[in-house]
Amino acid sequence: MAIIECREVCKSFGEKVALDHVSLEIPEGGIFGLLGPNGAGKTTLIRIINRITIPNGGDVLFKGQPITQADVEKIGYMPEERGLYRKMKVGDQVMYLAQLKGMSATAAQKALKEWFIRFGIQDWWGKKVEELSKGMAQKLQFITTVVHKPSLMILDEPFSGFDPVNADIIRKEILRLKEEGATIILSTHNMESVEELCDNIALINKSKLVLTGGVDHIRREYGNNNIEIVYTDADGRHTEVVSREKAGNEVLQSFIDKGATINSYRELMPRMNDIFIKLVTGGEAPEK
Amino acid sequence: MNLHKTGIVISREYLNKVKKKSFLITTFLVPILFAAICILPSLLMMNVKEKSQKVAVVDYSGIVMPYFESNEAAEFTDCSGEDPAVLKDELKSRGFDVLVVVSKLDSAKSVSIQTFSKKPTGVDFNSSLRVRANKAVEQYRIGTYQIAGLDQIMKDVKADVKVNEFTLDESGNATVSESGIYMIVSMILGMLIYMFIAMFGGSLMSSVIEEKSSRVVEVLVSSVKATELMFGKIIGIALVALTQFALWIILTLLLVLGASAIFGFGDMMNSADMMGMGANMGGVDMAAMAQNSEMSVIFTTLSHIPWGTLIISFFIFFILGYLLYASMYAAIGSAVENEADTQQLQLPVTIPLMLAFFIVFFAFKNPESAVVWWGSMIPFTSPIVMLARIPYGVPIWEIIVSVALLFITFVVMAWASAKIYKAGILMFGKKSTWADLWKWLKQK
Numbered sequence: 001m002a003i004i005e006c007r008e009v010c011k012s013f014g015e016k017v018a019l020d021h022v023s024l025e026i027p028e029g030g031i032f033g034l035l036g037p038n039g040a041g042k043t044t045l046i047r048i049i050n051r052i053t054i055p056n057g058g059d060v061l062f063k064g065q066p067i068t069q070a071d072v073e074k075i076g077y078m079p080e081e082r083g084l085y086r087k088m089k090v091g092d093q094v095m096y097l098a099q100l101k102g103m104s105a106t107a108a109q110k111a112l113k114e115w116f117i118r119f120g121i122q123d124w125w126g127k128k129v130e131e132l133s134k135g136m137a138q139k140l141q142f143i144t145t146v147v148h149k150p151s152l153m154i155l156d157e158p159f160s161g162f163d164p165v166n167a168d169i170i171r172k173e174i175l176r177l178k179e180e181g182a183t184i185i186l187s188t189h190n191m192e193s194v195e196e197l198c199d200n201i202a203l204i205n206k207s208k209l210v211l212t213g214g215v216d217h218i219r220r221e222y223g224n225n226n227i228e229i230v231y232t233d234a235d236g237r238h239t240e241v242v243s244r245e246k247a248g249n250e251v252l253q254s255f256i257d258k259g260a261t262i263n264s265y266r267e268l269m270p271r272m273n274d275i276f277i278k279l280v281t282g283g284e285a286p287e288k
Numbered sequence: 289m290n291l292h293k294t295g296i297v298i299s300r301e302y303l304n305k306v307k308k309k310s311f312l313i314t315t316f317l318v319p320i321l322f323a324a325i326c327i328l329p330s331l332l333m334m335n336v337k338e339k340s341q342k343v344a345v346v347d348y349s350g351i352v353m354p355y356f357e358s359n360e361a362a363e364f365t366d367c368s369g370e371d372p373a374v375l376k377d378e379l380k381s382r383g384f385d386v387l388v389v390v391s392k393l394d395s396a397k398s399v400s401i402q403t404f405s406k407k408p409t410g411v412d413f414n415s416s417l418r419v420r421a422n423k424a425v426e427q428y429r430i431g432t433y434q435i436a437g438l439d440q441i442m443k444d445v446k447a448d449v450k451v452n453e454f455t456l457d458e459s460g461n462a463t464v465s466e467s468g469i470y471m472i473v474s475m476i477l478g479m480l481i482y483m484f485i486a487m488f489g490g491s492l493m494s495s496v497i498e499e500k501s502s503r504v505v506e507v508l509v510s511s512v513k514a515t516e517l518m519f520g521k522i523i524g525i526a527l528v529a530l531t532q533f534a535l536w537i538i539l540t541l542l543l544v545l546g547a548s549a550i551f552g553f554g555d556m557m558n559s560a561d562m563m564g565m566g567a568n569m570g571g572v573d574m575a576a577m578a579q580n581s582e583m584s585v586i587f588t589t590l591s592h593i594p595w596g597t598l599i600i601s602f603f604i605f606f607i608l609g610y611l612l613y614a615s616m617y618a619a620i621g622s623a624v625e626n627e628a629d630t631q632q633l634q635l636p637v638t639i640p641l642m643l644a645f646f647i648v649f650f651a652f653k654n655p656e657s658a659v660v661w662w663g664s665m666i667p668f669t670s671p672i673v674m675l676a677r678i679p680y681g682v683p684i685w686e687i688i689v690s691v692a693l694l695f696i697t698f699v700v701m702a703w704a705s706a707k708i709y710k711a712g713i714l715m716f717g718k719k720s721t722w723a724d725l726w727k728w729l730k731q732k
Contacts (some may be wrong), residue, residue: 050510052509072511077510079479079503081716082504083507084507092300097511100293100508102509141507157379
């Protein structure tokens, strides 16, 4: 069942159309990549799901029911434009944000302490945010997003601003939360992380939904259907690429007959990055 | 509106402001300033009294010296037989501060006075010398006419005309009044409201800008609705204002009472009487009496100011005026990312505020003029101008109409501001103009 379902969602700001009849389903559990170039309408869609922005038309369903303000408390949102009160103490700040998400003071305190221990940052509690480095502040930001155990997390460019070490910590946390059954919407430009993390994606371009589906399925769909065969014969190691139609036992047999040893046989999948660029610069989605 | 979450916003806003150093500093400094204004003049007067001048007098005329009676301010010693030139040199060694030389009576039956001292003697001292010498010369001249029963005649002709001002109330009863008192009270109230609105409205605007420039705002509005956030902030700061105001009153009273306990209340009252300069020095008893009756007029006037109406109105107009301006400040704050960008946007808010301020100055001279009347009715100036009018007495229906207009305007303005705020806080990276605000207002 879809945790979020958008039906014909439209939004315009004056003359400018931000979302044009976007319909998509985000399945419960797993990581969902929301892709698209800058200004495509991703942030607007995320804000509509969070009920920050009210759509001009269409519906957003949360587990099959029209989404309510109470449902939003089950969402953890880390916006792209994010930050914390610079002059406020870390402890006061995370308590405030957790309580705004509907946690009681005692529950918030307990959960936050656990997170602080997990990240090894217990001694930050009494510091002011302005004393922290940018990476440290980002960690805090992540904690405030997930502390209320949301069943849906929306992370807009979660890795921007992190150094590789901290980015890896966050990546592992995201995977751990997924293991625990949470649904994560990841909006990002980083196609490598999409290949690595996402189960499903949606691509939005020029306020329209261009493509949605499983990552593996899409990669296969947009591939050239080529097979790469690596073999060794008397002359040494060779690599040969053949189209999928030709590939098969006969091709392999022909190599074996020549006396070659097959080292590997694998399907060549296009990189998400290439699919992204192709779809965004090519305009319309190719016919399936 | 989710009251629980609005409450969380209110308490953060409140605690955050109240814990700030700047809040503590203004909370404690202002009462010290107020108390100083109340106490210092009395303390200064007490000091003046303690340091009386020792004066040596050489009177060649022979008529002035009897009028130089020693008092708290000056101690006169008759040195008429001595040589002024020698005295000048020995002034300090003989313990005198000032040497006064009165000339012989000239052909016009007058005298002239010269004073010699190390330090300037001061205006008060000189004028008291003149007053006394004039009196001596006048008495001498009258004496030369040889009129029988002169003393009695002088007593009979002595005049002291007073202007007693009365104001008529609805039922035609006359009450003693003093327009100066009304002016001062109305001025102070107008200023206070102006100051509070500008100060706490500005403080709200910075708080809105802070959330936007630190980028915390989008995290917030994913947990709490933009309108809840805005009103939470507005109410939080209103509570800060009321707290500060209450602390100011309490601390000022404590300081004034504490100071008068230390220095003695009676002394302070005495020295307050002395504030009528030269009244004691001139030895004119009538002046002191006039002073007393003037004090009683001040007290009657003060007692005729409708204090109940005034205090209730002060809070109503302060709260509504603050709410009206605060919602405008919130809308402006939502449109910018740093304070420097607010100047252009702020103009339409500061202009009516300044206008109200000037109308109060005008009300000072002309409380019954049409400008002042309209100023006290039009919502953007009414909180300030009406407060300035109330000490002069305003029919209750006018106050009610003014409050009602103010309230309606606030509701409309709050609705418009909430729309602008909702759109504005999520606009990053662009300097907004009034055209943008208008666009956001019209957005569905």
